[in-house]
Amino acid sequence: MIYISKDxxxxxxxxxxxxxxxxxxxxxxxxxxxHLAEVGAVLSAGIRIxxxxxxxxxxxxxxxxxx
Numbered sequence: 001m002i003y004i005s006k007d008x009x010x011x012x013x014x015x016x017x018x019x020x021x022x023x024x025x026x027x028x029x030x031x032x033x034x035h036l037a038e039v040g041a042v043l044s045a046g047i048r049i050x051x052x053x054x055x056x057x058x059x060x061x062x063x064x065x066x067x
Contacts, residue, residue, distance in 0.1 A: 007045040011036060018051050028054060 003014060015025045030036060032052045039047060 001051045003049045003051050005043040005045060005047040005049060007043075009043045010041055011043070011049070014049065014051075019054060025054060028052060 001018075003018065005014065011029060012022045012026050015022050015029055019025045029049065029051060032050045036043075036047070036049065
């Protein structure tokens with residue numbers, strides 16, 4: 001999916017809107033959009049961002065802290 005940024009948005013906010021979370025997602029979106037590293041934290045309007053499909057089965061691992 002291609003997302004077009006709005007003035008003042010941040011990548012973590014876009015990830016939260018699209019995926020419903022930011023943990024483990026922002027890094028994958030940055031990897032798919034290397035050009036964003038040059039843009040800065042606050043985006044201007046009109047930047048094309050590829051939002052990749054993220055395999056939910058790998059990202060929802062449960063960790064037991066106590067047995």
